[in-house]
Amino acid sequence: MSPVIQEFIADYGELLVQGTWDTLVMTTVSTLIAYVIGVPVGVLLTISAPQALWPHRVLHTVLGWIVNIGRSIPFIILLVALIPLTRLITGTSLGVQGAIVPLVVSAAPFVARMVEQSLAEVDGGLIEASQSFGAGLWQIVTKVLLFESLPSLIRGAAITFINLFGYSAMAGTVGAGGLGDIAIRYGYQRYQYDVMVVSVVLCVILVQIFQSIGNVVARRIDHHSR
Amino acid sequence: MIQFDHLHKSYGEGPDAHEVLHDINLDIRDGEVFGILGSSGAGKSTLVRCINLLERPTKGRVLIDGNDVTNATGAELARLRSSIGMIFQDFNLFQQRTVLRNITFPLELHHVPAAQRKARAERLLDLVGLSDYADRYPSQLSGGQQQRVAIARALANNPSIMLCDEATSALDSTTTVQILDLLRRINRDMNVTMVVITHSLAVARNICDRIAMIDGGRIVEEGETETLFDNPKSDILKALIASANAQNHRGGDGHDAANAADGSAATDGSKEVR
Numbered sequence: 001m002s003p004v005i006q007e008f009i010a011d012y013g014e015l016l017v018q019g020t021w022d023t024l025v026m027t028t029v030s031t032l033i034a035y036v037i038g039v040p041v042g043v044l045l046t047i048s049a050p051q052a053l054w055p056h057r058v059l060h061t062v063l064g065w066i067v068n069i070g071r072s073i074p075f076i077i078l079l080v081a082l083i084p085l086t087r088l089i090t091g092t093s094l095g096v097q098g099a100i101v102p103l104v105v106s107a108a109p110f111v112a113r114m115v116e117q118s119l120a121e122v123d124g125g126l127i128e129a130s131q132s133f134g135a136g137l138w139q140i141v142t143k144v145l146l147f148e149s150l151p152s153l154i155r156g157a158a159i160t161f162i163n164l165f166g167y168s169a170m171a172g173t174v175g176a177g178g179l180g181d182i183a184i185r186y187g188y189q190r191y192q193y194d195v196m197v198v199s200v201v202l203c204v205i206l207v208q209i210f211q212s213i214g215n216v217v218a219r220r221i222d223h224h225s226r
Numbered sequence: 227m228i229q230f231d232h233l234h235k236s237y238g239e240g241p242d243a244h245e246v247l248h249d250i251n252l253d254i255r256d257g258e259v260f261g262i263l264g265s266s267g268a269g270k271s272t273l274v275r276c277i278n279l280l281e282r283p284t285k286g287r288v289l290i291d292g293n294d295v296t297n298a299t300g301a302e303l304a305r306l307r308s309s310i311g312m313i314f315q316d317f318n319l320f321q322q323r324t325v326l327r328n329i330t331f332p333l334e335l336h337h338v339p340a341a342q343r344k345a346r347a348e349r350l351l352d353l354v355g356l357s358d359y360a361d362r363y364p365s366q367l368s369g370g371q372q373q374r375v376a377i378a379r380a381l382a383n384n385p386s387i388m389l390c391d392e393a394t395s396a397l398d399s400t401t402t403v404q405i406l407d408l409l410r411r412i413n414r415d416m417n418v419t420m421v422v423i424t425h426s427l428a429v430a431r432n433i434c435d436r437i438a439m440i441d442g443g444r445i446v447e448e449g450e451t452e453t454l455f456d457n458p459k460s461d462i463l464k465a466l467i468a469s470a471n472a473q474n475h476r477g478g479d480g481h482d483a484a485n486a487a488d489g490s491a492a493t494d495g496s497k498e499v500r
Contacts, residue, residue, distance in 0.1 A: 129318035132278055133332035133383070134307035143334070148322050224321045225365035 012195055015182060020202055023178035026096050026168045030103035031161045037108040041067065042115025043141055053127065054137055063112075070109030075167050078102045079174055099168060099176035107164050114156035118149040151222035158214025162207050169203070179203050228254040228277055228387065228421070233286035235272055235443075246272050248443045250286070256386075259413050259420040261434030261451070263427070263463075269443040270423045274389050277421065278310045279303060290387075308336060311380030311418075315392035317372040319364040325351070325375050326360040332382040350378035354408065370401035377408065381416075388412070390422045394429055406433045427470050431455060439463050 041063060047053045048060040073081075079102045083093040086101040122145050130144050146153070169180020179199045187196020235247035246269045254260045262270045275281035276288055279298060287296045290306070298306050319328050329347040330338075338346075351357050354374040364372055373393060380388055390409065394402040410433055413420050424430050430437055431451060438448035439460055446460040458464045 123316075123318070125314060125316050125318040126320060128280060129312070129314060130331070130335075131280060132307060132310070132312040132389075133335055133379075134304035135335050136304070139335055143331070144320070148320060150322060221322075223363035223365055 008194065008198075012198070016179075016195075016199060016202065019177065019179045019182040019199060020206070022096050022176075023165065023168055023180070023203075023206070026099050026103065026171070026176065026178055027161060027164045030100045030107060030164055030168075031157070033100070033104045034107035034111045034160065034164070035157065037104070038111025039115050039146075041108070041112035042119065043145070045112060045116045046119040046145070047137070047141065053140060067109040067112050070105065071113070073106075075102070075106050075170055076173075078106050079171060094175045095177055098174075099171035099178075103164055103167055103171065106167060107160060110163065111156075111160055114160060115153065118152035118156055119145045121152055122148045151218045151224070154218045154221070155214060158211055158218075161210055161214070165203070165207060165210070227256055227289075227291055228252075228419070229287075229289040230273075230276070231287040231289060233273075233276060233283050233288065235269075235276065235281060236284045246443050247276075247283075250445060252438055252445065252448070254419065254421060255436075256419055257413070257417050258435040259410070259422060259433050261422045261424060261430040261437040262440055263424060263430045263437050264440035265425055268440045270425075270440055271391055273440065274391060274421055274423050277387070277389060278307050278312060304336075308332065308383040309385050310387045310389060311383065311385040312389040313373065313376045313380050313391065313393045315395045317364070317369070317376045317396075319372055319375055319379075321364055324361050324363055325356065325367070328364065328375055329379045329382055331379060336383070346382060347378070350381055353381075353412075354378045368401075369397050370404060373397065373401075373405055374408065377405075377412070381412070381418075385418065387419045387421065390420060392423055392425070395424070395426070402429065403432070409433060427455075427466055 045060065045063050045067070048056040048063070050057065050060070082102045082105060086093045086098055089101055090097040092098050126144055126148060127140060130140050135143070168176065168178050169183065172178050172181025172184055175181070179202055183196045183199040183203075186192040187199075230250045230252040233247060233250040234245065236243045236245045238244055250273060262273060264270045272281050276283050277290075279288075279295070283296060287294050289295065295302075295306050320331065323331065326344070326347050329350055330343040333343040333346060348357070348360065351360055354377055356371060356374055356378070359367065359371065359375075364375065367375065376393075388409075393409070394405050397405060406429065409420060409422075412418055420433075422429070422434060434451050436449065437451050437454050438445050439454070439462065440446065441460070441462045446462060447454065447458070454463070455467065458467055
């Protein structure tokens, strides 16, 4: 190994490993929490629509508004505006913990729409068939809607994860840590372009890996005829 | 016995209301194959869906074995539906479930223990001649095989009634004959009352004991299949028969093959019904 690379690793290796780890933790944890919130909301949006399984105009409209508002606020604004809420929940607005709250708030409405989209792809004939066998609402939601759209849900999860990966870099600007933070602090503020390039390359590699994992898993479990 | 008593069905309310079924009175006897014949938009599907209440009548009553089920909800509705199997034009199989797990689906809904579910599904797969296909997915099957799986699934709860909504309309003529043959054997051997919706004269003639001809939401005539075809009274049925005959003279094809092959032996490899 050339001495230049050895020196670079000695100087920044630990920093970059820590940054990668922080990015992965931020992204994974906030994706998971965003799904815990977004799946029920997406299901409610789907079944409460007019002509759907459980039509409920008020609920449908209110949820739609909340989701749209959540999605229309620019992330960089959320990041700052939510600092008091973040402090309340996690005790700090800094570091990995501080980034998770705004990431979740920004991703959950997006997840709700992705879930709604996936569930809409389920053939209405399947719902009618399950009703004809006496399936109740809860059984249709779990055994038909969510189960039949699983491949599509997984593709959506890969997209969400990668979106949050990008957002977590923005969270870096307010002290969240992670690869984005490193790229900005070292590259933009200190002109250490080598560090910036390496952290960006790490981002590219990680995104490729996660998109591929999403694709492979979705293809494996997808039994729809195409 | 399934009875429709002055049944009406409209969509919408007030001046915008659109009536799709008008004053339907009909008795479907136990153990018969009853055909509901009509062109698209005549109201056949809506009428049949009033039996398992996928559609709610606007007025009138539906009686099954003398019980008024028109307003059934909750557990009563679930019980009613589990005693009525249904198959569809597009099969409506769950794409993400194997053949076996499609058939166990209705049993899962009613919390039948897993071992029992599997045993029942395997017996039904044997019945429809698809024992080797338990672990396949629907996308790996032909149309005829998919409809067989759907038939097995509809029989899972041991229903006394089976509703067939254009069950052979997506199939070629040879497969149509095989599926009709299977339905006929299920009707005879398991004593399942069949209600068959079709737009095809050939299908109606092939399988139905009695037929009601429906047009514009009204029953225009009903009777024994033979009688009806030999001596049609309504203009619409006369016209349909005339056009079918004209097609035959031109060497017509399609569903009339089902007619030509009427009475042919089972060629599909499916086993005797127990």
